[in-house]
Structure formats: structure tokens, C-alpha cells
Amino acid sequence: MAEDVHGEAPGGQNGAMEDLIPVFDVHCDSLQRDLDLAHDLGQRTPGHLDLVRGREGGLAAVVLVCWCDPLHIQAGEIGARERTARLLTQGHQLLARHPDQVQWVGNAQHLQAARSSGRIGALFGIEGGHSIEGSLDNLAWFFEHGVRVMTLVWNNHLDWIRSCRDGAGPGIPPGLSPFGREVVQTMNRLGMLVDLSHAGERSFYEAVEVSSAPVLVSHSGCYALHDHPRNLRDEQMKALADNRGVLGIVFCTPFLDADARATESRLRETEEYQSLRGSNPTGTFLMQAEWLQAQVKPLPLERVLDHICHAVEVAGIDHVGIGSDYDGIECTPQGLIDASCYQALVPGLESRGFDSASIKKVLFSNTERVLAEATGNRTAAATARLKSVDQEGGGQ
Ligand SMILES: [Zn+2]
Numbered sequence: 001m002a003e004d005v006h007g008e009a010p011g012g013q014n015g016a017m018e019d020l021i022p023v024f025d026v027h028c029d030s031l032q033r034d035l036d037l038a039h040d041l042g043q044r045t046p047g048h049l050d051l052v053r054g055r056e057g058g059l060a061a062v063v064l065v066c067w068c069d070p071l072h073i074q075a076g077e078i079g080a081r082e083r084t085a086r087l088l089t090q091g092h093q094l095l096a097r098h099p100d101q102v103q104w105v106g107n108a109q110h111l112q113a114a115r116s117s118g119r120i121g122a123l124f125g126i127e128g129g130h131s132i133e134g135s136l137d138n139l140a141w142f143f144e145h146g147v148r149v150m151t152l153v154w155n156n157h158l159d160w161i162r163s164c165r166d167g168a169g170p171g172i173p174p175g176l177s178p179f180g181r182e183v184v185q186t187m188n189r190l191g192m193l194v195d196l197s198h199a200g201e202r203s204f205y206e207a208v209e210v211s212s213a214p215v216l217v218s219h220s221g222c223y224a225l226h227d228h229p230r231n232l233r234d235e236q237m238k239a240l241a242d243n244r245g246v247l248g249i250v251f252c253t254p255f256l257d258a259d260a261r262a263t264e265s266r267l268r269e270t271e272e273y274q275s276l277r278g279s280n281p282t283g284t285f286l287m288q289a290e291w292l293q294a295q296v297k298p299l300p301l302e303r304v305l306d307h308i309c310h311a312v313e314v315a316g317i318d319h320v321g322i323g324s325d326y327d328g329i330e331c332t333p334q335g336l337i338d339a340s341c342y343q344a345l346v347p348g349l350e351s352r353g354f355d356s357a358s359i360k361k362v363l364f365s366n367t368e369r370v371l372a373e374a375t376g377n378r379t380a381a382a383t384a385r386l387k388s389v390d391q392e393g394g395g396q
Contacts, residue, residue: 020058021360022115023342024367025049026149026248026321027125027197027219029328031064035090036282042098047286048326049339051101051120057342059120060364061111061371063149063218064091067127067328069281070156081138084131088145089389091124106148107191107381108372123371125195125218128154129161129183136186143190144387148375150187151195151218152180152207161207162200164229175202176210184210191381193374197230197248197323204236213374214244216367219323221255222310228255237315244373246366247315248323249307253299253331256307260299264331267295289330298334305348308362317358321367 030041030049039045044052054062066087068080095104103114105121114121124147132138132150139150153161157172160180173180184207187194194215196204208215217240223231232240232247240247254261267273268288276291278284311320326332326339335344342363349359375381 020343021346021356022060022364023058023322024061024364025059025324025326025339025342026063026216026246026367027065027127027195027250027323027328028062028326028339029065029067029127030326031066031087031091031094032282033286033327034094035087036280037278037286040097041094042101046290048324048329048332048337051098053338053340054120055101056340057338058363059339059342060115061105061121061123061368063123063125063323064094065125065127065149065151065328066091066131066147067154068131070128070130070154072281073130079133080128080130081133084126084142085145085389088124088142088147091122092146092389095122104146104386105371106146106384106386107375108368111368111371123148125149125151125193127151127195128156128198129158130154130156132183134160134179136182139183139186139192140190143192143380144384145389146386147192148371148381149193149195149216149218151197152183152199153203154198161203163198163203164200166229168200175200175206181206181210185212188212188374189379191375191379191384193370197250201233201236204232205239208239208243208245211243213379214246214370215240216245216323216370217247219248219250219252219325219328221250221252221307222314224314225307225310226256226258226261228261230255232311234314237311237319241315241319244319244370246319246321246370247311248321248367249304249311250329251304251324251326251332251336252329253296253333256303256333257299260296260303260331263296264292267292285330292330293332293337296331298337299331301333301335301344301348304333304336304345305352308345308349309352312358312362317361318366318369320362322363 033039068083160177
């Protein structure tokens with residue numbers, strides 16, 4: 001029998017939630033909608049993930065990501081650190097608006113407390129090291145203000161780490177620069193989880209070698225099933241297992257399947273797709289995502305299960321998790337259309353021969369363990385007090 005989603009105290013009564021397996025989704029982009037489109041994620045909203053649908057789907061912990069599109073920085077609209085700080089401030093405001101539904105999580109004890117009080121545990125993440133603008137002081141500032149995960153690099157190469165994408169110019173190191181190593185070591189000391197989704201292959205290996213804590217690859221799939229640069233090769237998965245880390249399997253259909261990738265690329269070239277315009281880039285993204293989802297035949301859920309099963313076969317049952325990338329992807333797979341649907345994975349995994357203990361590991365416990373190890377005793381995160389972003393204006 002699955003345990004209650006929020007780990008209720010003995011005798012507690014959470015009704016239908018008792019049947020849900022808890023879910024730790026280690027990557028979602030929904031904060032942008034809260035900030036840019038005034039979608040209050042404490043209520044039912046458009047898009048993929050909010051707290052209401054999360055509860056319905058058994059969401060027990062979620063990494064809310066602050067991602068800053070490098071295009072806007074290049075356009076001189078806003079600095080990366082500042083945009084990231086605004087998203088983070090918005091995240092704290094979301095938590096302050098809905099203390100009954102959600103609470104901030106900075107270490108594994110916080111997550112336990114959130115679960116026993118029946119709330120979703122929210123971690124804050126940064127997607128892309130460009131947000132720290134080359135400064136360890138900025139990294140520390142984000143830590144003090146609640147960030148506990150950083151994806152070292154996004155699709156834009158940095159002068160201290162190479163991304164998995166082509167087109168690295170001169171001045172981009174083949175993997176991590178000495179400063180890049182310092183970033184990883186500083187994150188280990190603070191108790192921030194190192195996330196290597198988007199990292200180039202050599203960057204991945206060098207970061208795993210430097211890191212004294214287990215790492216995440218928060219939202220990727222298996223290269224052996226689809227040779228997309230965002231996916232992990234089998235050798236990388238074995239190295240991740242040696243590091244005690246976790247690969248969060250993504251729901252991003254072009255990463256999971258070659259046909260889905262080709263179909264969606266073709267549709268993105270159409271005039272209809274390209275003429276869609278919202279009031280800002282987040283609005284445009286949502287309109288385009290909804291349009292695209294309506295055009296395609298959804299990718300079967302079985303394809304997500306293929307990636308989970310392959311990762312479990314190669315890395316082992318203790319090293320696979322879930323990183324949907326909800327609200328950061330356009331199309332979602334069949335049966336996983338939004339955050340109310342995570343439990344669809346349960347019968348799917350049962351049909352692939354997983355017992356309930358193994359299913360709980362993949363959906364929740366493996367990532368909880370990485371959080372516990374990375375924020376444990378010898379890190380600042382074990383005891384750090386959260387500074388209020390409101391008092392300092394969150395860098396605005
Ligand atoms: Zn991403």
C-alpha cells in the first residue's frame with residue numbers, strides 16, 4: 001500500500017491523498033507564469049503546474065526554477081542576476097500568499113516538516129550559471145535568499161563551463177575552467193545541489209569528479225534511446241551512479257523521441273506558430289505551447305516509461321527520478337499533460353515490473369536522499385537561516 005503523499009502523522013486523515021505515491025519533481029519553470037502573466041500558482045491556472053494540480057497529482061516536493069533567457073540580457077533589457085532575483089522574489093511571495101499549501105525547503109529536515117504538515121515543499125533553483133554573472137558573492141547571495149539548486153549551465157556556453165550545445169566559440173573551456181571548479185566546490189560547501197542537465201559531456205565528467213556531494217541531472221533523458229544532445233549516454237549514467245546522484249527523467253517530448261522532435265520542429269517553422277504573440281515572451285511561449293500541443297498526436301506515455309526503465313537498467317534503481325520541466329516544455333506526453341497526472345506513472349511502472357518500493361524510489365525517495373546528502377551536516381544549508389528577499393527588494 002502506498003504511503004500517504006504528505007507522510008501524515010499516525011491517525012491523520014488526508015482522505016484520497018492516502019492512495020497517492022509522493023512525487024519529487026526536480027525541475028519546473030512555472031514561476032515565470034506567476035511573475036510575467038500574474039498566474040497565481042496557488043490557484044488553478046493555465047499551463048502545466050500549479051499547487052492545486054500538484055496536490056491532485058501527489059506532488060510532495062518541487063524545484064521551482066528561476067531561468068533567465070540570455071536573449072533578453074543580450075538585448076540589454078535586464079541583467080541576468082536581476083531577472084533571476086525577481087523570479088526568486090516572486091517565488092517567496094507565492095509561498096507567503098499560500099502558507100497553508102506550500103513551504104520553503106532548504107534541507108531534508110525542512111522537507112520532512114513540510115510533508116508532516118501536509119504542505120508541498122518548494123525548493124528554489126537557478127537554471128544557468130549566467131545568473132551569477134561570474135561572481136561567487138552572487139552565488140552566496142542567492143543561497144542566503146533561499147536557492148538550493150543551480151543548473152551550472154543552460155544552452156548558452158559560459159567562459160567557465162561548456163554547454164551540451166554546438167557553437168562554443170573561442171574562450172569557452174572544453175569542460176570546466178578553474179573558476180567553474182570553484183563554483184562546484186562552493187556549492188558543495190554551502191549545500192546547494194549541483195545540476196548538470198544542459199552541461200557538455202566533458203563538463204559533466206569534470207563536475208562529477210570535483211563534486212564531493214551527489215549531483216542531479218535534473219531534466220534529461222537517455223541518449224541510447226534518442227541521440228539528443230540534452231540526453232545522457234550510458235557511460236554518464238554509470239558515472240552518475242558512482243557519484244550517488246540522480247537523473248530526473250524529463251517529459252520534454254523532443255528529448256524523448258526522434259519522431260516527436262521532427263514533427264515539432266516542422267510545426268515550429270509554420271507561419272501560424274511563428275505569428276503567435278503574447279504580451280511578453282512568457283505569454284508567447286504559453287500560446288505557442290498550447291497551439292503545438294493541439295496540433296500533435298501526443299507522445300505515448302510508454303515512451304516516458306522506456307526512458308525510466310533504461311535509466312534504471314543502466315544506473316540502477318537508486319539513481320533515477322522525475323524532472324518534468326513542466327511550463328518549460330511545449331508538448332507533454334499522453335497521460336502526463338499537467339501536474340495533476342504524475343500518478344499515471346504508477347500503473348505504467350507496475351506494468352513494467354516495478355514493485356511499490358521501487359516506484360516510490362523513482363518518484364520521490366531517490367531525490368530526497370540526494371537533497372539530504374547535499375545539504376547535510378557539514379554544509380551551510382544544514383543550519384542556514386533564510387534572509388528575507390522582501391526587505392532587500394530582491395535585487396530590484
Ligand atoms: Zn532546461
